[in-house]
Amino acid sequence: MSNVLSAGGAAGGMGLLILYVVVIGAAMYFFAIRPQKKEQKRLNAMLSDLAVGDSIVTTGGFYGVIIDITDEDVIVEFGSNKNCRIPMRKAAIAEVEKPEAE
Numbered sequence: 001m002s003n004v005l006s007a008g009g010a011a012g013g014m015g016l017l018i019l020y021v022v023v024i025g026a027a028m029y030f031f032a033i034r035p036q037k038k039e040q041k042r043l044n045a046m047l048s049d050l051a052v053g054d055s056i057v058t059t060g061g062f063y064g065v066i067i068d069i070t071d072e073d074v075i076v077e078f079g080s081n082k083n084c085r086i087p088m089r090k091a092a093i094a095e096v097e098k099p100e101a102e
Helices: 002-048
Strands: 055-058 063-069 071-079 087-091 093-097
Touching: 002 093, 055 071
Parallel strands: none
Antiparallel strands: 055 063, 055 093, 063 071, 071 087
16 A cells, blocks of 8 residues: 555655746746847847847947948948048947938
8 A cells, every 4th residue: 555655646746846846937938038049030030120220239338320331241330520430230229210201
């Protein structure tokens, strides 16, 4: 009789362990993976909507205006000096502000 009870207890402990693994896996998905995918979608949408004339902030904190766009790169004009044009990757753009329509 005691063998039957100990076998049932082991099966219950295994079921509880599986339940813990499932709960921890679900928590990791909702707290780590899902927000990361959401942020990646937002970033991809922002980069796909880039247009000439948009004001940007780079990941390094520099403010500039886009003057040309290619598939992977943009040329950004920094400051009021029209000779300060730097090509950079689209991935280096942190924020975009569309120009106001007048």
